[in-house]
Amino acid sequence: MNVPRLLNGAALLLGLLGVYFKMHWWYGANALMLAGFGALLASVLGFTARANAEAGTSDALNYVMVATLTVGILGVVFRVMHWPGDALLVVASDVLLLALAVLLIFSRNRVVSHQFVTVLAVFFSLVIALLTFTSGHHTAPKPRPEPVALEENWPEFD
Numbered sequence: 001m002n003v004p005r006l007l008n009g010a011a012l013l014l015g016l017l018g019v020y021f022k023m024h025w026w027y028g029a030n031a032l033m034l035a036g037f038g039a040l041l042a043s044v045l046g047f048t049a050r051a052n053a054e055a056g057t058s059d060a061l062n063y064v065m066v067a068t069l070t071v072g073i074l075g076v077v078f079r080v081m082h083w084p085g086d087a088l089l090v091v092a093s094d095v096l097l098l099a100l101a102v103l104l105i106f107s108r109n110r111v112v113s114h115q116f117v118t119v120l121a122v123f124f125s126l127v128i129a130l131l132t133f134t135s136g137h138h139t140a141p142k143p144r145p146e147p148v149a150l151e152e153n154w155p156e157f158d
Contacts, residue, residue, distance in 0.1 A: 051113035
C-alpha cells in the first residue's frame with residue numbers, strides 16, 4: 001500500500017469536493033477543504049522530506065522546499081477559513097518561495113523527488129480551483145425582496 005499516493009489522492013479529491021461545495025454554498029465545504037488540505041499537509045510532513053533526501057536533494061534545499069509547502073498550505077487554509085494570521089502566513093510563504101527560487105537557480109544539485117512534484121501539483125491545483133471557482137463569490141447571495149404593492153393613500157390637500 002502506497003500511503004503517500006493515497007494521501008495525495010485523498011487531498012485532491014476532498015479539496016476539490018470542498019471547493020465545489022463552497023462554490024454552491026453547501027454545508028460541509030469547510031470540513032471537506034480542511035480534510036483535503038490536512039491530508040496534503042500530512043503527506044508533506046510525513047513523506048516529502050524523506051523522499052527528497054532519498055532522491056539526493058541537498059539538506060538546505062530540502063528544508064526550504066518542505067517549509068515552503070507547509071507554510072503555503074497553512075496560509076491557504078487560514079485565508080480560506082478567514083482565521084487571524086492569514087496575511088502573515090501568506091507573506092511568509094512568499095518569502096520562502098523566493099528563497100526556494102534563489103536556491104533552485106544557484107544550486108548545483110537540483111534533484112527533487114516525485115513526491116515533492118506530486119504534492120506541489122496537488123497544492124497548485126487546489127489553489128487554482130479556489131481562485132477560479134470562488135472568485136466573485138465573497139458574500140452569500142442576497143435574497144430578493146418581495147414586491148410591495150403601492151398603496152393609494154395620498155394625503156388630502158385643502
